Amino acid sequence: MxxxxxxxxxxxxxxxxxxxxxxxxxxxxxxxxxxxxxxxxxxxxxxxxxxxxxxxxxxxxxxxxxxxxxxxxxxxxxxxxxxxxxxxxxxxxxxxxxxxxxxxxxxxxxxxxxxxxxxxxxxxxxxxxxxxxxxxxxxxxxxxxxxxxxxxxxxxxxxxxxxxxxxxxxxxxxxxxxxxxxxxxxxxxxxxxxxxxxxxxxxxxxxxxxxxxxxxxxxxHLRERDLGPQRIATVHHISVRTLYRLCEDSGFSLEQWIIRRRLEGARNDLAAPSHRHLTVERIAGSWGFSDAAYFSRRFRRTFGVTPGQWRRIAGG
Structure with missing residues (x-):
């Protein structure tokens, strides 16, 4: 305001x-x-x-x-x-x-x-x-x-x-x-x-x-492919087991949380006119997804459309 x-x-x-x-x-x-x-x-x-x-x-x-x-x-x-x-x-x-x-x-x-x-x-x-x-x-x-x-x-x-x-x-x-x-x-x-x-x-x-x-x-660090439980636990000086228990006690899976945030980031990039020149695979890779087919499956399961369909709908 x-x-x-x-x-x-x-x-x-x-x-x-x-x-x-x-x-x-x-x-x-x-x-x-x-x-x-x-x-x-x-x-x-x-x-x-x-x-x-x-x-x-x-x-x-x-x-x-x-x-x-x-x-x-x-x-x-x-x-x-x-x-x-x-x-x-x-x-x-x-x-x-x-x-x-x-x-x-x-x-x-x-x-x-x-x-x-x-x-x-x-x-x-x-x-x-x-x-x-x-x-x-x-x-x-x-x-x-x-x-x-x-x-x-x-x-x-x-x-x-x-x-x-x-x-x-x-x-x-x-x-x-x-x-x-x-x-x-x-x-x-x-x-x-x-x-x-x-x-x-x-x-x-x-x-x-x-x-x-x-x-x-x-x-x-969502865009970095090596982001995972071991790295996060090491940075915070705790064991992976303690990290898993911390997330479980709060009612969520850390791996699924990371995947969801990455999917949301990729969805935003697919809709952005400034990223129109990038392929779907390139955008997926920039959000830590090394397997394009896996990315497409997870994207459709989460948002109900394929990455290409979403790009056309959003005009990206």
Whole structure:
């Protein structure tokens, strides 16, 4: 949902409109623009996904901050996870400063304040999450702020955030919304605790978020033919037997889950005009199917039509 596009406003009102929106939506009280009023541009899109708020911000260079005074004033008990989607910028927290490049993730702890900026035209994706849902001690959150970019869980969260943004307009508020909020919360917990907190907290969080991390990893590597139970188990430092039991306890087969996601990916590619020049076999291979006949059988069994029929129906 579009909240603000300063290009729709008279030039004399643009900076003031953004300042007002930043204060109301993000609890920001420091705003400095890189460009003069007549050249500054800012667009903000916002989605309320259950208890989670997702932001997409685009525009010319700027610097924003949340001072300790503002943090004490509005008492926002929340964290924000920010993805630098375009351009280069910076993040600061107390005496910690970090340069941000494309796909850099930053963790913002609202009760402590922060500084965030980029230069030139840039964009960011961010979500705001109530800390009560994280069940992570405040000390662990604060300890993670300067070092969380080193966590290997970050790449899973980056891709999850991009995927969340891709489907935000189509969410209806049904059961899938709650599931997405839970998955986002669990990945954020795992990201924070992987670099901060005591061993007991890390072990508990790793155990509680294991299935979320397994499925996030599988989604990230669906196109790779060697993706399978052994590889997934090895990456997550568990046995294949433990992996199977984890999925069975949640009511699904891992192999069938992977096949279904690959079939859905292939179906989308078959319908895409940009893939019209690719053969069905080429698309099937790009989604990990080495046997074209097997792919065709599974596709028809799942969707009720052959891959070729689906391509003609969808106009791909």
């Amino acid at each position: 579009l909240v603000l596009d300063t290009n729709d406003l008279p030039k004399g009102d643009r900076t003031a409109a953004y300042r007002t929106g930043a204060v109301e939506e993000g609890g920001v009280d420091i705003v400095e623009e890189e460009e003069p009023e007549e050249r500054m541009w800012r667009r903000i899109d916002l989605w309320n996904i259950g208890s989670l708020t997702l932001f997409n911000t685009q525009g010319t260079g700027f610097s924003i901050g949340r001072s300790l005074g503002q943090a004490r004033k509005d008492a926002m008990e929340a964290v924000a996870v920010v993805l630098q989607a375009r351009g280069e910028g910076g993040f600061s927290f107390e005496d910690h400063q970090r340069r941000l490049t494309r796909d850099s993730l930053s963790l913002l702890h609202m009760p402590d304040g922060y500084g965030y900026s980029w230069s030139g035209t840039g964009s960011s994706l961010a979500f705001l999450l109530d800390t009560s849902g994280l069940t992570v001690p405040t000390d662990a959150v604060r300890a993670a702020l300067p070092v969380v970019q080193h966590s290997p869980v970050g790449i899973l969260l980056v891709n999850h955030l991009k995927g969340l943004h891709a489907v935000a307009d189509s969410l209806t508020g049904g059961p899938e919304t709650e599931a997405l909020v839970n998955a986002t919360t669990e990945l954020t917990r795992a990201w924070i605790v992987s670099v901060a907190g005591d061993d007991r907290t890390r072990r508990r969080t790793a155990r509680e978020t294991l299935l979320t991390r397994v499925l996030a990893y599988a989604r990230l």
